[in-house]
Amino acid sequence: ETGVTQTPRHLVMGMTNKKSLKCEQHLGHNAMYWYKQSAKKPLELMFVYSLEERVENNSVPSRFSPECPNSSHLFLHLHTLQPEDSALYLCASSQDSFNQPQHFGDGTRLSIL
Amino acid sequence: GEDVEQSLFLSVREGDSSVINCTYTDSSSTYLYWYKQEPGAGLQLLTYIFSNMDMKQDQRLTVLLNKKDKHLSLRIADTQTGDSAIYFCAERSDYKLSFGAGTTVTVRA
Numbered sequence: 001e002t003g004v005t006q007t008p009r010h011l012v013m014g015m016t017n018k019k020s021l022k023c024e025q026h027l028g029h030n031a032m033y034w035y036k037q038s039a040k041k042p043l044e045l046m047f048v049y050s051l052e053e054r055v056e057n058n059s060v061p062s063r064f065s066p067e068c069p070n071s072s073h074l075f076l077h078l079h080t081l082q083p084e085d086s087a088l089y090l091c092a093s094s095q096d097s098f099n100q101p102q103h104f105g106d107g108t109r110l111s112i113l
Numbered sequence: 114g115e116d117v118e119q120s121l122f123l124s125v126r127e128g129d130s131s132v133i134n135c136t137y138t139d140s141s142s143t144y145l146y147w148y149k150q151e152p153g154a155g156l157q158l159l160t161y162i163f164s165n166m167d168m169k170q171d172q173r174l175t176v177l178l179n180k181k182d183k184h185l186s187l188r189i190a191d192t193q194t195g196d197s198a199i200y201f202c203a204e205r206s207d208y209k210l211s212f213g214a215g216t217t218v219t220v221r222a
Contacts, residue, residue: 004155006155031208040214041214042117042211042212042213042214042215043156043201043210043212045209045210048208048209050208055208056208056209090155090156092156097207097208098143098207098208099143099144101144101146101158101161102158102210103158104148104155104156104157104158105155106153106154106155107154107155
C-alpha cells in the first residue's frame with residue numbers, strides 16, 4: 001500500500017546521534033499514529049495525533065519526540081537512544097481517530113549501535 | 114484490560130482452509146480487525162468487523178465474531194502460498210488499537 005509512506009526504510013545510528021523518521025500520508029486522513037514493533041512483542045502504540053493535536057502519549061520516554069506540522073505529515077525525532085530502542089517503527093493514519101480503520105506504512109527498521 | 118491473544122503458529126497445506134483464532138478482553142471494543150504482515154513490510158488491513166455483527170465475508174476471507182466469548186476468527190479459504198505471512202488480530206476501543214502478538218501462517222505445498 002502506497003497511501004502511507006515512511007522514510008528512511010532503514011536507519012543505523014549511534015546512541016549519541018540525532019535523527020528523524022518521517023511519515024507522509026496521501027489518503028486525506030485526519031489522524032496519525034506511531035507504533036513500535038519489537039521482535040516477539042505485540043505492537044506498542046506510542047503517539048496519536050488527531051487534527052494535528054497530540055491526543056495520546058503512551059508513556060514513551062522523552063528521547064522520542066513526535067511532531068505533526070500538518071495532517072499529512074508526522075515526524076519522530078530521536079536522540080540519545082538506547083540499544084533496546086532497536087525495532088521497526090510503524091506509522092499509520094485513519095480518517096478519524098475513533099471509528100475508521102488504520103492504514104500502515106512499511107515502517108523504518110531502526111538499529112542502535 | 115486490553116489483552117489480545119493469538120496462537121503463534123499455523124501450518125496449512127496449499128488449497129486447504131486456514132483458521133486463525135483470537136481472543137480479546139475489552140467488552141467495549143467497537144471494531145475488531147485483521148491485519149497481514151509480509152516480510153519487510155508494514156501491516157496491511159485485510160478486513161474488519163463491527164462489534165454488533167457476528168459474521169462478515171469478503172471473497173476468500175470469513176470473519177466470525179462471538180461477542181459473548183470475546184472470540185474472533187479469520188478463515189482463509191483455498192489457502193495459497195501468497196497467504197504465508199503473520200496475521201494480527203486487533204481490537205479498537207476509542208482511538209486505541211490493541212494488537213495480538215501475531216500468528217505466523219506457513220503454507221506448505
